[in-house]
Amino acid sequence: METAASAERASMEEITALAKRRGFIFQSSEIYGGINGFWDYGPLGAVLKANVKRAWWHDTVELRDDVVAFDSSIIMHPMVWKASGHVDAFADVMVDCKVCKHRFRLDHIEDRSKCPDCGSAGSFTEPRKFNLMMRTSVGPMEDSSSQAYLRPETAQGIFVNFKNIYQTARKRPPFGVAQIGKSFRNEITPGNFTFRVREFEQAELEYFVPDDGKDLECFSQWVERRKAWYAGYGIAPDRLRFYELTPQERPHYARAGVDVEYLFPWGWGELESIAHRGTYDLEAHMKLSGKDLRFFDEATKSHYTPLLIESSAGIDRTILTFLVDACERERSVDPNGKQTERTVLHFHPQIAPVQIAVFSLARNKPELVERSRAIETALRPLFRTSYDDGNIGQLYRRQDEIGTPFCVTVDYETMADGSVTVRDRDSMRQERVQAGALASYFGERL
Numbered sequence: 001m002e003t004a005a006s007a008e009r010a011s012m013e014e015i016t017a018l019a020k021r022r023g024f025i026f027q028s029s030e031i032y033g034g035i036n037g038f039w040d041y042g043p044l045g046a047v048l049k050a051n052v053k054r055a056w057w058h059d060t061v062e063l064r065d066d067v068v069a070f071d072s073s074i075i076m077h078p079m080v081w082k083a084s085g086h087v088d089a090f091a092d093v094m095v096d097c098k099v100c101k102h103r104f105r106l107d108h109i110e111d112r113s114k115c116p117d118c119g120s121a122g123s124f125t126e127p128r129k130f131n132l133m134m135r136t137s138v139g140p141m142e143d144s145s146s147q148a149y150l151r152p153e154t155a156q157g158i159f160v161n162f163k164n165i166y167q168t169a170r171k172r173p174p175f176g177v178a179q180i181g182k183s184f185r186n187e188i189t190p191g192n193f194t195f196r197v198r199e200f201e202q203a204e205l206e207y208f209v210p211d212d213g214k215d216l217e218c219f220s221q222w223v224e225r226r227k228a229w230y231a232g233y234g235i236a237p238d239r240l241r242f243y244e245l246t247p248q249e250r251p252h253y254a255r256a257g258v259d260v261e262y263l264f265p266w267g268w269g270e271l272e273s274i275a276h277r278g279t280y281d282l283e284a285h286m287k288l289s290g291k292d293l294r295f296f297d298e299a300t301k302s303h304y305t306p307l308l309i310e311s312s313a314g315i316d317r318t319i320l321t322f323l324v325d326a327c328e329r330e331r332s333v334d335p336n337g338k339q340t341e342r343t344v345l346h347f348h349p350q351i352a353p354v355q356i357a358v359f360s361l362a363r364n365k366p367e368l369v370e371r372s373r374a375i376e377t378a379l380r381p382l383f384r385t386s387y388d389d390g391n392i393g394q395l396y397r398r399q400d401e402i403g404t405p406f407c408v409t410v411d412y413e414t415m416a417d418g419s420v421t422v423r424d425r426d427s428m429r430q431e432r433v434q435a436g437a438l439a440s441y442f443g444e445r446l
Helices: 012-021 043-062 078-084 155-160 162-169 215-232 280-289 315-326 366-379 392-402 412-417 435-445
Strands: 003-009 025-027 039-041 067-069 091-096 103-105 128-131 134-137 147-150 175-184 199-209 240-244 256-264 267-278 295-297 302-304 307-314 327-333 339-345 356-360 385-388 406-410 419-424 430-434
Touching: 012 025, 012 315, 012 327, 012 339, 039 043, 043 067, 043 175, 043 199, 043 215, 043 315, 078 147, 078 155, 078 280, 155 162, 155 175, 155 199, 155 280, 162 175, 199 215, 199 315, 215 240, 215 256, 215 267, 215 307, 256 315, 267 280, 267 315, 280 307, 307 315, 315 327, 339 392, 356 366, 356 392, 366 385, 366 406, 366 412, 366 435, 385 392, 392 406, 406 435, 412 419, 419 435, 430 435
Parallel strands: 067 175, 356 385, 356 406
Antiparallel strands: 003 327, 025 039, 091 103, 091 128, 134 147, 175 199, 199 307, 240 256, 256 267, 267 307, 295 302, 327 339, 406 419, 419 430
């Protein structure tokens, strides 16, 4: 049995390579050279993504009786984005290098007199604004009347449906509306793997509260709940911070704001924004549409516009955070004094794509293979399981890189007394467990 001697954080290059090698994330359209800012989730990545979304949904919606579900369309009426300010103000300032022809966001250039790619001095074009919304056309004719946008965020669908939602769900403030969905932003310079992309998923909560003096308390409660969520799934506390925005950093209508940031190998990056947005969003849509979106209080027979607390998290960035935070290179020493090295993903069991892998010690022994497959089949309805075969040492290393918390090995002793070897991913300790007791054994640990 090996014992972990030391561990160090994996580099971004190592994580990117592992993500492709083990089937987490692939470059989209890779056989045609790829397309910048777009990524595909492979067999393990798709499961990891589903698990992360399920974890957010369970905590935000299923565990609460004051939050309802919603799912809005990706394409909405163009006036939605006029009211929200995206048409006029959702833009980054960009410059082009006249020498290498590369394009940059102005705020990403440290030395604004020298091109970061080719080093040319004084080669930039004049700064100009670039709207980040992706345009499309709806209908058979491509003209100004058919122009629409792929949504740059999911929240606006909740705002324009606020009255429909609270009336049909029979909710009154304080209550929330949550959804997970695709959004699109035509980023000037996508980068850092899946951190800055053009197609991504958001998990957003819009929590509506009355203006009764308890709104800032409610805001603080959501901040604490989000802190507990990240901690509960094992994110290292020294790599996570909740940065409180100053009044100068917040939009003029916001009463409070906190950015959730993670320390990636390249530096701090934002994962989520928690904001007190006041009545800005509902009032903007009421003004442009002419429709009344206020809440009608049956008790007082009066209308009012509720205040809004928003939590908006990037699913793709959260997945990247789990990958980066979990990935380590460990050096170990076996009982014979031989030093070995492994790469391991220390995923929380609830988000790990595979929770239990089952092996046969010898793949050329039909009785062992048959018993292994029977055990895996029996565990499958209860856990996320996988059957694998090959050299036992290589099997362990493969499952370590996948992030599988437990491995079960069927050997000759199994055929004699019904016990199997269970190996723990993190400690690498092994113990014998009766095959018939595996369900309860893993039920306690997973």
